[in-house]
Amino acid sequence: MLRVNSNLVVITGGPGTGKTTVLQELERRGFACVAEVARQIILEQVHARGDALPWANTERYCELMLKRSVDSFLKHDPAYAITFCDRGIPDTLCYARLIRSPRESEILEACRVNRYASRVFLAPPWREIYETDAERKQTYEDAVRTYEQMKLAYQDCGYELGEIPRLDTASRADFILDHLPG
Incomplete structure (x- = not known):
């Protein structure tokens, strides 16, 4: 059964691109935001x-x-x-492809039947702000590869991509709000 939630807007990208900071800004402005599940899993x-x-x-x-x-x-x-999501189900597709998981068809089906808003906002790699931490161990080059795979995963799932410009946090949040679908 197809489930569409056009009020769930995904903000994604490779690691260390400032997307979580932008989500915090959107939350500060009164929007509901959903935390990234990958980091929660790592912490747990x-x-x-x-x-x-x-x-x-x-x-x-x-x-x-x-x-x-x-x-x-x-x-x-x-x-x-409108609720902003720090990543979405197609992020799992990206990860599965990066690790060459045999689960790709199962994940593609989950992406097909659980649909977010048609436009997904993608934060590009940004060397000047990239940092590693206890949960983010990838090199910058790994982050760039992840971004490229992320872009393909969302395109393969039929989403329109809006690349978030490399600007200050408030301007990035404004860009997203100015370019919401529908």
Whole structure:
């Protein structure tokens, strides 16, 4: 069954592109925002000494990403006001492709039946702000590769992409609000 929630607007991109900071700005302005499931999984797994981590058991991590992403999508009422999502289900497709997971067809089906707003906002790689941390261990070059795969994943799922310009946080939030679909 096809489930469309055009009030869920995805903001995505490779790691370290400032998207979470932009989401915090949108939240400060009164918009509802959904946290990134990938970081939540990493924090939980590290705390529980689990291995479903992108640097340990990539398949288990991918499985949890898919489950949590779909659960997050389903719990948001399509009648509710615009809600911004820090990543979406196609991010799991991107990750699956990067690790060459055998789950790609299962993830593509989840992407096909759970549809966000038609325009997805993509934050491009930005060397000047890129930093690693306890949950983000990729090099800048890995971040660029992830961005390119992310772009393809969302295009393959039929989304229109709006690239967020490399500007200050408030201007990036303004850009998103000025270019919302519909």
